[in-house]
Amino acid sequence: MKLIFEKSVAGRHCDLLPKCDVEYVEVPAAFKRETAPALPELSEVDVARHYTELDHRVHGVNCGFYPLGSCTMKYNPRIDEDMAALPGFTGVHPLAPADTVKGCREVLDTAAKYLCEITGMDGMTFQPAAGAHGEFTGVLLIKQYHDKRGDKKRTKIIVPDSAHGTNPATAAMCGFEVVNIPSAPNGCVDLEALKSVLGDDTAGLMLTNPNTVGIFDENILEITRLVHEAGGLCYYDGANLNAVMGVVRPGDMGFDCIHMNLHKTFATPHGGGGPGACAVGCKEFLREFLPASVLMQGKGRLQVRAFAGNFLVVVRALTYLLTLGREGVPEAAQNAVLNANYLMQRIKGTFEPAFDRICMHEFVLDLSEFKKETGVSALDVAKSLIDYGMHPPTMYFPMIVHEALMLEPTETESKETLDWAADVFRKLYELGKTDPQYMHDAPHHAQIGRPDEVRAARQPILRWQKA
Amino acid sequence: MSYVPSTAEQRQEMLRTVGVQDYRGLYRDVPQQMLLDRPLDIPEGMSEFEVTRAMTAMAAKNVVFPTVLRGAGSYDHYIPAVVKSIPAKEEFLTAYTPYQAEMSQGVLQSIFEYQTMICELTGMEVSNASVYDGATAAAEAAAMCRDRKRRVTLISGAANPDVINTVRTYCYGTGDELKVVPAKDGRTDPDALRELLGDGVSAFIVQQPNFYGQLEDVEALGKLAHEAGAMYVMSCNPISLGILKTPRECGADVAVGEGQPLGMPMGFGGPYLGFMATTEKHMRKLPGRIVGETVDSKGERAYVLSLQAREQHIRREKASSNICSNEALCALTAGVYLATMGPGGLAEAAKQSMAKAHYLCSGLTAIEGVELVYKGDFFHEFVTTMPRRNEVLAELERAGILGGLPVEEGLLWCATEKVGKAELDRAIGIVKEVLAK
Numbered sequence: 001m002k003l004i005f006e007k008s009v010a011g012r013h014c015d016l017l018p019k020c021d022v023e024y025v026e027v028p029a030a031f032k033r034e035t036a037p038a039l040p041e042l043s044e045v046d047v048a049r050h051y052t053e054l055d056h057r058v059h060g061v062n063c064g065f066y067p068l069g070s071c072t073m074k075y076n077p078r079i080d081e082d083m084a085a086l087p088g089f090t091g092v093h094p095l096a097p098a099d100t101v102k103g104c105r106e107v108l109d110t111a112a113k114y115l116c117e118i119t120g121m122d123g124m125t126f127q128p129a130a131g132a133h134g135e136f137t138g139v140l141l142i143k144q145y146h147d148k149r150g151d152k153k154r155t156k157i158i159v160p161d162s163a164h165g166t167n168p169a170t171a172a173m174c175g176f177e178v179v180n181i182p183s184a185p186n187g188c189v190d191l192e193a194l195k196s197v198l199g200d201d202t203a204g205l206m207l208t209n210p211n212t213v214g215i216f217d218e219n220i221l222e223i224t225r226l227v228h229e230a231g232g233l234c235y236y237d238g239a240n241l242n243a244v245m246g247v248v249r250p251g252d253m254g255f256d257c258i259h260m261n262l263h264k265t266f267a268t269p270h271g272g273g274g275p276g277a278c279a280v281g282c283k284e285f286l287r288e289f290l291p292a293s294v295l296m297q298g299k300g301r302l303q304v305r306a307f308a309g310n311f312l313v314v315v316r317a318l319t320y321l322l323t324l325g326r327e328g329v330p331e332a333a334q335n336a337v338l339n340a341n342y343l344m345q346r347i348k349g350t351f352e353p354a355f356d357r358i359c360m361h362e363f364v365l366d367l368s369e370f371k372k373e374t375g376v377s378a379l380d381v382a383k384s385l386i387d388y389g390m391h392p393p394t395m396y397f398p399m400i401v402h403e404a405l406m407l408e409p410t411e412t413e414s415k416e417t418l419d420w421a422a423d424v425f426r427k428l429y430e431l432g433k434t435d436p437q438y439m440h441d442a443p444h445h446a447q448i449g450r451p452d453e454v455r456a457a458r459q460p461i462l463r464w465q466k467a
Numbered sequence: 468m469s470y471v472p473s474t475a476e477q478r479q480e481m482l483r484t485v486g487v488q489d490y491r492g493l494y495r496d497v498p499q500q501m502l503l504d505r506p507l508d509i510p511e512g513m514s515e516f517e518v519t520r521a522m523t524a525m526a527a528k529n530v531v532f533p534t535v536l537r538g539a540g541s542y543d544h545y546i547p548a549v550v551k552s553i554p555a556k557e558e559f560l561t562a563y564t565p566y567q568a569e570m571s572q573g574v575l576q577s578i579f580e581y582q583t584m585i586c587e588l589t590g591m592e593v594s595n596a597s598v599y600d601g602a603t604a605a606a607e608a609a610a611m612c613r614d615r616k617r618r619v620t621l622i623s624g625a626a627n628p629d630v631i632n633t634v635r636t637y638c639y640g641t642g643d644e645l646k647v648v649p650a651k652d653g654r655t656d657p658d659a660l661r662e663l664l665g666d667g668v669s670a671f672i673v674q675q676p677n678f679y680g681q682l683e684d685v686e687a688l689g690k691l692a693h694e695a696g697a698m699y700v701m702s703c704n705p706i707s708l709g710i711l712k713t714p715r716e717c718g719a720d721v722a723v724g725e726g727q728p729l730g731m732p733m734g735f736g737g738p739y740l741g742f743m744a745t746t747e748k749h750m751r752k753l754p755g756r757i758v759g760e761t762v763d764s765k766g767e768r769a770y771v772l773s774l775q776a777r778e779q780h781i782r783r784e785k786a787s788s789n790i791c792s793n794e795a796l797c798a799l800t801a802g803v804y805l806a807t808m809g810p811g812g813l814a815e816a817a818k819q820s821m822a823k824a825h826y827l828c829s830g831l832t833a834i835e836g837v838e839l840v841y842k843g844d845f846f847h848e849f850v851t852t853m854p855r856r857n858e859v860l861a862e863l864e865r866a867g868i869l870g871g872l873p874v875e876e877g878l879l880w881c882a883t884e885k886v887g888k889a890e891l892d893r894a895i896g897i898v899k900e901v902l903a904k
Contacts, residue, residue, distance in 0.1 A: 004580050004806055013809045016547050020819045021888040022826040028844050031682050031711050036810040037587035044549055047806050051553045057573035060561030068563055075470050076561050079515050085551075088526025094541050094736035095872055096530070097864070103528035104735045110525075114509045129599035129737065130792035132779070140640060169779035169789035173610075175642040178784040216496040247494060248501050263792070267470075271554075271796025272574040273564040273596065273756065275738035291636070293736075294628045295539065302636040306540055306602040306629035306725070307736025319522055325512025328469035330503075334490040335471045335478070341493060342481040358485070358493060386569050397780075414472040415481060441764075446569035449764030456761035456773040460750065462593050463583040 001057075004050050005464050008040040014047070038466070057447050058272065059391055065417055067343075069362045069394035069406025070164070070212065072242045072264035074336075077323065080268065080316035089315055094307040095295055104311065111279070111318040118329060119238075119258050120251020121281030125290045126309040131239060134259030134278030135170040135206070137291060137304050141257050141282055142204045142233045143174050144289040144302070154203040154232070160189055162213060162398040164239060167206045176203055183400050187213035187355055189223050202232035209253065210240045210360035212398040214340065214406075224254025233257070241265045242410070243337055243361035246330030257282040266317035277313030335411035336361040339418060343409050346422030350429035351381075354401045362408035364401050365393075371403050376432035376439045378403040383450065384431070384442040388424045468512050532869035534890045536827065538848050538881030539678070539872045540601070540627050541736065542728045544706065544816060545885050547807050550730040554800045564756070564792065568771045575770035578758040578795065581802040588705055588805075589722035590713030591744035596756035597798040598790060601725025602633035604741030605672055605702050607788055608721045609634050610641070611745075611752040612670035612698040618643045619667045621660070621697070625650040625677040630702065634672065653679045653841025653850065655688055664695035670721075672700040675714075676707060679841050679879065680824070680848025689718030698749075705729050705742065705801075706820060707846050709813035721745045730804030731797055740797035751777060754788030819884035820847040823891060827882050830895035836902055840876045852877040859901045868894050 027033075042050070059066070066073035083089075092104055112124035128134040139157065146154045157171035158179045168178040179197050184190040188211060205227045210216045217223065224234045236255035242265045250258045262268050263276035270276065282290065292301040296308060324332060337360055344353055344363045353359070354366035367378045382392035382405065394406040409418060432439055443449070473481065487493055494502065513521065535543035554560070558573070565571030565578075578596045585594035598604050609620040620638060622631055624647045631647060638645040648671070649659045655673055664671070671692040675685050685701060692699040701714040703724040714722035726740030727733075745753055751774060759773030779786040808816065824847040831851055832839045840850040853859055856873060863870040868890070871878030882891065 001576070003576070003583075004802075005583065013811050014547070014807050016807070016812065017545065017815050017819065017884055018887065020815075020822055020884075022822050022891070024818055024822045025825045027710050027821070028682070030684075030686075031844065033708070033710050033712050033716075036814065037584075037708070037713075039584060039587060039808070039810045039813065040806050041809045041811075042806055044547075044807065047803065048549055048553070050806070051577070051803060052556070054573035054577050055553075055556045055558045057571075057576070058558040058562050059567075059570040060558040062557040062561045066563070068566075071563050073563060077470060079518060081555065081560070083519070083522040083526075085555075086523060086526040087531055088523070088529045090732035090734050091531035092529050092735045093532070093535060093537055093543070093733045093869060095537060095539055096532070096869055097860070100530035100532075100864070101735065103525040106525050106528060117508050129603070129794070130790075132789040132791045133599060133603070136640065136789060140636070143640070165778075165780040165783050165786070166789045166791050168784035169782070169786040172784040172786075173637070173789050174640045216494070218496045218498060221498060221501070244494075244497075246503065246507050248497050248503060252501050252503075261792075269560045269796075270563045270792070271794075272559055272562040272571075272577075272799065273795030274792040275599075275794045275797055276792040277738070294632045296736075302639060303629065303632050304603070304636055305600045305633055305737075306627070306739070310737035310739075311735040312732075313738055315522070319518055322510070322513050322518045322521060323468050323515065325468075326507040326509050328512040329507060329509070331471060332469040334493065335469070335473065337493045338478065338481055338485065338490070339473075341485040341487075345484050345486075358487070358495060382567070383569065386567065391563075391570065392567055412470045412472065415477045443569050447572045448569055448767060448769040451568045451763050451769045451771045452761045453771055453773070456759040456771050457776070460773060461760040462579075462750070462757055462773070463586045464579070 001053055003464050004040045007046055007050060008042060010041055012041045012043055014044045064389045065413060065421055066391040067393050067407040067409050068391055069408040070239055072408060072410055074267055074410040075412035076267055076269040077320060080319045083319045084312045084315045089312060107315055107318055111314050114321050115279050116281060118245050119281050120249035121258060122284040123287035123290055124279055124281045126279055126314050127291045128278040128280055128304050129310050130274060130276040131259060131261040131278055132166040132170060133304060134280045135166055136173055137280045138235050138257045138259050139170055139174040141286045141289045142235060145233065145286060146203055153201050156201050157203050158197055158205045162187060162211055162400050167237060187211060187215050188217040191219060194226060198226060198230040200231060202230045204233040204235055206235045206237060208237040208240050210243045213355055213364050214359040214362040215355060216360055220253045240361065243333055245333045247333050257286055262313055262317040267320045268313050268316040275310050275313055277310035332411045339409040339411055339413055343407060343418045343422060347425045350426050362406055365405040366401050367403035367405060370432060374432040374436050376436045378405050380439040380442060381405065381428055384428050384439050386443040386446050390421060390424060532867055534868040534886055536880050536882060536894060537869045537872050539879055540629060540725060541733045542883060543733055543885055544728050544883050546730050546732065549807055550800060550804045553803045554796050559799060565772060568769065572770060575758050577799050577802055579770050581798045582758060584802060584805045585742050585744050588708040589744045590715030591722050592747045593750045593753060594744040595753050596758055597793040598741035598743055598755050599794060600739040600741045601702060602630045604723035604743050605630050606634045606637035607743060607754045608700045608723050609670055609672065610637060611754060617667055617669035620645050620670050621648050621663055621668055622672040623648050623655040623674060625653060625655050625679060626674040627678045653681045654683055654843055657687060657691060660688060660691055664691060664697060668695060668697045670698040670700050672702060674702040676704060676846040679850050680845040681841050682844045682846060685717040706817050709817035720749060726801050729801035731800055738794055738797055740794045740801055752787060755790045755793055816884045820882060823882035823886055824849060827880060827891050831898060834899050834902055848879060848881045850874060850876050850879050854902060859898055862897050862901050863894060866897055
C-alpha cells in the first residue's frame, strides 16, 4: 500500500484550530525556520482511511490466538480503556497542586498496595515505563544499597544463560560486570555453577521464576539463601509473574526487589510495542532508594524518567486488579498454567517439548529432531502458522534450546482455541514430512512474503524520501 | 471475574488431560511451604459496573482545569478527535512489537512513517521508533555519544530539572560523570560551557526552548561543543519545530525531545513519547527499535525491524541500550497528529502558542509588582516574579485556571493555542485584582 506521504496533495489540510484572537508575534530571524517540514497534506478522511488501511494489516490479541511466549498476550479488557480515557485522569497536569490530584494519588497508592500484597514487597514505584526500564530501576536499587554501605568491591551481577537479553543489558547499564552461569540440564539454575561464582564481589543475582523455559525452580529458596549469604541481593524479573500471582509470592521466595510488566500480567494492551508500564517493588530496606521526580517531589532521589510514570497505563492495571480481586488473581494464574499444560499435552506426540514435565504458564518446543528429519526449521513452522491466522510463538528463545518455539497461551484462551491450535500444529507436523518446501516458502496468504532482512540491514532505508 | 472463558467442566476435563487432580498438581515444583495458604488481602472482585463506579469516583477527586497556563514538560495542546480514535483501534491497540513482519505491516509502516516525520521535524536523517519519554531520550543520547576516551556529559542547567536528574541517574548507572553547565540570565552561560568543555567531554545537551521558555543561542553553543570535539545534543519541543530552525540546521548531532505535545493528553505524566533522531554517521549507535524498508520474497515493498545487531536480544550485555518495549502507540498517535495537522496546522499551533504566551506576558508584566525575570526571546513559556504567589494561584484555581508553576524566581507560565484571549484576560484580571487588594 502507499505511504502516507504518497497520498499527500499540496494545499490540502484539516482546519481544526480556532482563529488566533491575539496578535501574532514574529519569530526572531536567528531562530526562524525557513522551510516547512514536509509533513503530509491531507484531509481528515484521507487520514482516517490511511490509518484504517494500516490497522487492517495488524494482528492483535483481538484478531486471534497470540501465543507469543514470554509476552503474556492475554485479552485486554475494554473497560480498562474506558477508565483510562476518563477526562478526570487524562486532563490532569502532572505538576498540578497536590490537593487537585488526589484521585491520581489514590490510583497509584491503591495499585501499589495491592501489588505489594501480591508480590510480598513493602514499597512500590510506577516510574519506569516498561519492563527493561523497571529492571534498570531495580538493579539501581541494588547498586545504591551497596554504594551507601561503602561496599565498593561488589561489581558483578549474576545472570543465568537462559535469561532475557534485557537482564545482562540492564546489568551493563548499571555499570556491573555480567557473570553468565550455565543452566542445569533441566533448565533451572545449576547450584554448583552458582556457588562457584558467588563471592564478596557479588552485587546480586537477576532471576526469572518460573524461568524462561517455563519451569518453576524448585531450588529457589536455596538459591536466594546462597546469594544472600555471599552478601548479594536477589532481583526478580517479573516477566513470568502471570504463572504464580496469588499462588506464591516472590517476596516469600527470598527476593529483595522485583519488576512487574503491567502490560503483560495485568492485561494492559501492548500497543504494537508500547507503551507498557512497570511497577518496581522492594523490601523495606531498599525503599529509601526508590526513584522520584525532582519536579514532583523535590531533590534527593534518583529518577529514571520525568514525572510519575505511565500513569494512564496504571489506571488500566488497577481497573483490571479491581475486576479480578482476591479470587480472580490466583484464578487467572492457575488457568494460565492449566492452558499451557493442556496445549503442551495436545501437541505432544508431534513436536516435542524441550522439557517433558509439568510446565508453568509457558513451554518450549524443541524442533531440532524434526529439523534433522525434514529440514523444516522452527522458523518455517512459525511462518506457516501465519497462514492459519495464528501469531507465531517466540522463536529461537531461550538460547539454551535449539530450534525453540516458546508458547504462552495465557488464561484468556478457551479450550476450543487451544484444541484448534493443537490441531494446526499437528497438521504442520504432517505437512513438514510430506511437503517441506511448502513450509520453507511460507507464509503463502499473508500481507507479504518473507521479507529480505539482510538487504534491510545492508542497505538501510529508514525514512521515506521524495523520488 | 478473571476473563477465563473455559467452563468449570472444561477445566476439569483439561486437568484430566494434563494428568493432575486439581490446580495444586500444577504447582508441584513449588516448595509447598511457600504456597500462599490464605486469600490475598485485596478486595473481592467487582462487576464491570462496580469497577466503573469505583474508578469514576477516583477520577472525580481530581480537578480538571478548563484553562491551563502551566507547562514545564507537559503541555495542554488541542487533540483532534481523529487523533484519539485511530490509536484506540483494537488491532493497533492489542498487537505486540512487530516481530513477525508478515502479519505486522500496519504497525511497521506506521513506524516508518513516524520516523520520516521526526526526520522532517528535526532535519535529521535517521529516527528510531521511540523511547520512553523526553528525559530518557536525553539520557540515551548521552550514552550513545560516549566512547572509550570521552566519558563526561555536560548538560545545560537551564534544561528541565526532571531531564537533568534522569540523565544524572543514567550516568550514575554506568559510573560516568555528568556536569551541569550553569545558566546565566535564564540561558546557558557560554563562558561556563567553554570552561567545562575539554578532551574528556563526550557531549553537551541543551534544551530549546529551555525550561524557562527562553530561546538559547543554539548555533553558538553547538560551535563551542564541536570545537572541543564533543557531540552536540539538542532536546526540542516538537511543536516549536513547526516554526523554529531544525536542530540539524543548528548543528546538532542528535535531536531528542518529549513528544507528548503531539496529540497525547497530559494524563498525570504518561504515557508520553521520547523521540530520537541523528545523522547517518551515527545511525548504528542509535538505541531502540528502528524500522527499515526492504522487499519481500515477491519483490514487493515491505517493512521490517532493522539493524537489530545493536539490540539487547542479540547483543545482550554489549547492546547499545537495554530498551525493548518502547512507546509505539504514542508514536502512532504522534504520526496521526502530524498527518492531521500537516505543516500548516503544526505551524499554526506553534504560532498561536507563541502569540498567546506573549499576550499573557504583556498583560501580567503590566501589573505593578510583576516583572519579567528573563528578558531573552521566548517561545510559549516565561518566568515572572509574583508577590503573594500562593494567594494568586489559589484565586486562579477558584476560577478554573491552573496558573504558572512555582519556581525559585516566581512563576513559570505557559500558553498554548487552546487558550483564547478571553481566558487570558480573565487570568490577567484575577492576578491584578489579588495584587490590588
